[in-house]
Amino acid sequence: MAAVTMRLPVPRGAVAPGVPRGGEKHLVAPGDTITTDTGYMRGHGTYVEEEKLIASVAGTVERVNKLVCVKALKTRYNGEVGDVVVGRITEVQQKRWKVETNSRLDSVLLLSSMNLPGGELRRRSAEDELAMRNYLQEGDLISAEVQSVFSDGALSLHTRSLKYGKLGQGVLVQVSPSLVKRQKTHFHNLPCGASVILGNNGFIWIYPTPQKKDEEAGGFTTNLEPVPLSDREVISRLRNCIVALVTQKLMLFDTSILYCYEASLPHQIKDILKPEVMEEIVLETRQRLLGLEG
Amino acid sequence: MASVVLSEAEKVYIMHGVQEDLRVDGRGCEDYRCAEVETDVVSNTSGSARVKLGHTDILVGVKAEMGTPKLEKPDEGYLEFFVDCSANATPEFEGRGGEELGTEIANTLYRVFSSENSVDLKSLCINPREHCWVLYVDVLLLECGGNLFDAISIAVKAALFNTRIPKVRVLEDEEGSKEIELSDDPYDCIRLNVDDVPCIITLSKIGYRHVVDTTLQEEACSLASLLISVTSKGALTSMKKMGRGSLDPESIFEMMETGKRVGKSLHIALQKILDEEESLGTSRQKVGFLG
Numbered sequence: 395m396a397a398v399t400m401r402l403p404v405p406r407g408a409v410a411p412g413v414p415r416g417g418e419k420h421l422v423a424p425g426d427t428i429t430t431d432t433g434y435m436r437g438h439g440t441y442v443e444e445e446k447l448i449a450s451v452a453g454t455v456e457r458v459n460k461l462v463c464v465k466a467l468k469t470r471y472n473g474e475v476g477d478v479v480v481g482r483i484t485e486v487q488q489k490r491w492k493v494e495t496n497s498r499l500d501s502v503l504l505l506s507s508m509n510l511p512g513g514e515l516r517r518r519s520a521e522d523e524l525a526m527r528n529y530l531q532e533g534d535l536i537s538a539e540v541q542s543v544f545s546d547g548a549l550s551l552h553t554r555s556l557k558y559g560k561l562g563q564g565v566l567v568q569v570s571p572s573l574v575k576r577q578k579t580h581f582h583n584l585p586c587g588a589s590v591i592l593g594n595n596g597f598i599w600i601y602p603t604p605q606k607k608d609e610e611a612g613g614f615t616t617n618l619e620p621v622p623l624s625d626r627e628v629i630s631r632l633r634n635c636i637v638a639l640v641t642q643k644l645m646l647f648d649t650s651i652l653y654c655y656e657a658s659l660p661h662q663i664k665d666i667l668k669p670e671v672m673e674e675i676v677l678e679t680r681q682r683l684l685g686l687e688g
Numbered sequence: 689m690a691s692v693v694l695s696e697a698e699k700v701y702i703m704h705g706v707q708e709d710l711r712v713d714g715r716g717c718e719d720y721r722c723a724e725v726e727t728d729v730v731s732n733t734s735g736s737a738r739v740k741l742g743h744t745d746i747l748v749g750v751k752a753e754m755g756t757p758k759l760e761k762p763d764e765g766y767l768e769f770f771v772d773c774s775a776n777a778t779p780e781f782e783g784r785g786g787e788e789l790g791t792e793i794a795n796t797l798y799r800v801f802s803s804e805n806s807v808d809l810k811s812l813c814i815n816p817r818e819h820c821w822v823l824y825v826d827v828l829l830l831e832c833g834g835n836l837f838d839a840i841s842i843a844v845k846a847a848l849f850n851t852r853i854p855k856v857r858v859l860e861d862e863e864g865s866k867e868i869e870l871s872d873d874p875y876d877c878i879r880l881n882v883d884d885v886p887c888i889i890t891l892s893k894i895g896y897r898h899v900v901d902t903t904l905q906e907e908a909c910s911l912a913s914l915l916i917s918v919t920s921k922g923a924l925t926s927m928k929k930m931g932r933g934s935l936d937p938e939s940i941f942e943m944m945e946t947g948k949r950v951g952k953s954l955h956i957a958l959q960k961i962l963d964e965e966e967s968l969g970t971s972r973q974k975v976g977f978l979g
Contacts, residue, residue: 630714
């Protein structure tokens with residue numbers, strides 16, 4: 395039966411003042427004066443003009459001893475060494491792939507940074523170069539780690555571990571990088587029945603939990619068998635929950651996603667994207683998270 | 689058209705999902721995303737509407753101007769469509785990139801409205817063979833999030849519903865020259881009857897089934913789609929096949945039936961929201977673009 399719902403637009407309201415937030419944040423817009431004290435060092439997102447420290451981006455002011463920087467809320471991904479990212483291959487070049495990771499420049503995945511079947515210390519031969527497209531094509535998704543940052547800001551990635559590599563069936567959600575919390579591990583097997591990779595660059599990958607431990611993981615052979623309906627429902631629900639959390643600007647980490655999933659269980663999967671249901675679920679998640687801290 | 693690149697595995701996942709009637713965002717094959725409709729957003733037009741369907745954002749403005757009727761239809765007014773794909777939607781539309789898509793959509797709209805009964809064109813006539821109202825319908829694509837044609841047709845219907853054409857009186861001079869007098873009262877105007885205005889339903893074939901209201905990702909998985917325009921009573925006014933793939937005549941028939949069913953629900957929902965907006969009158973809080 396077809397279901398078509400239409401509604402009148404509602405003005406975007408600010409987060410309810412009654413909702414407690416963790417600490418007071420100093421929010422600035424471009425052009426706002428942060429401080430007139432000259433003793434501070436200027437960090438990212440600031441500049442000095444007429445002895446005043448002024449913000450150049452819209453975000454929150456962070457201070458570490460004498461260093462003042464402004465962390466923008468909506469920004470491209472700025473890579474750090476050791477970050478886990480999920481990227482999409484855009485080009486196949488000589489001995490390397492260009493990967494799109496929502497940063498200012500495309501990241502680079504060198505052929506030598508890739509795990510090839512045959513062992514770790516195999517020398518990359520000319521046949522490997524010609525067969526690059528057999529491993530990763532344009533449009534493929536990979537999970538990788540940032541190895542280094544070039545001088546122009548481009549990232550160099552590597553997949554030299556069995557947990558990284560080409561991704562199979564699943565759903566990709568693209569969010570702002572500033573909403574992904576930095577944690578010890580970004581690969582989570584959620585108890586609700588699906589797994590999630592929270593890329594630091596804002597690409598979230600949701601996929602069905604693999605049944606058995608593959609020896610050839612970092613897999614070059616993608617499993618194209620149909621995913622069972624129960625797993626699909628979990629994945630769709632998780633995807634909608636993540637979209638709800640992002641719309642309400644809540645930080646994404648495994649606990650917040652799990653609480654949001656549990657709060658959404660009474661509703662139908664497609665109803666989660668309705669504005670009033672979204673607000674209700676995220677409010678419940680927020681309260682549970684505060685209860686966890688306190 | 690704006691498109692995303694997907695990996696093979698993602699496409700297979702989407703296709704298998706459609707087979708089991710559970711799409712990536714939890715919808716069924718015949719469900720639409722929640723649409724936001726608002727009329728009267730542009731002040732210097734005779735009628736306007738803005739429709740947001742997921743990530744697709746369309747703005748339509750209708751301007752009523754005086755013109756001469758066409759030679760073959762001397763006692764009717766007419767509609768002119770123009771579609772502008774703004775570079776706001778995707779960088780591919782920069783410069784003249786969006787022209788091809790714009791002309792395709794405009795031609796589709798002409799075809800959809802080519803049926804005689806969609807809009808009462810005789811009511812747009814002022815003086816046969818001399819003066820008539822020409823409605824210039826301008827469509828602006830602000831964001832491309834899949835399913836452009838459906839969103840555009842919903843916006844066009846809402847804008848036509850909102851259009852207010854000033855009432856004119858024709859005064860005859862002694863010499864026989866006619867003068868047209870516009871009434872002073874800004875609320876003295878004629879409204880169009882949009883009961884028979886059709887809406888476009890796009891049915892895309894993914895695997896062995898067809899879906900309505902595709903997102904950009906689902907569009908990348910579908911090779912062929914059928915565009916049909918349906919009136920609120922369920923009558924088909926036009927049909928067009930798009931895409932590189934082929935369609936079986938059996939599936940075309942099934943898609944037409946689905947389209948008629950979905951079209952009726954779409955018209956009911958749209959009319960309900962337009963009536964609700966109308967009943968709020970001046971107390972309605974206008975959201976517009978900065979809401």
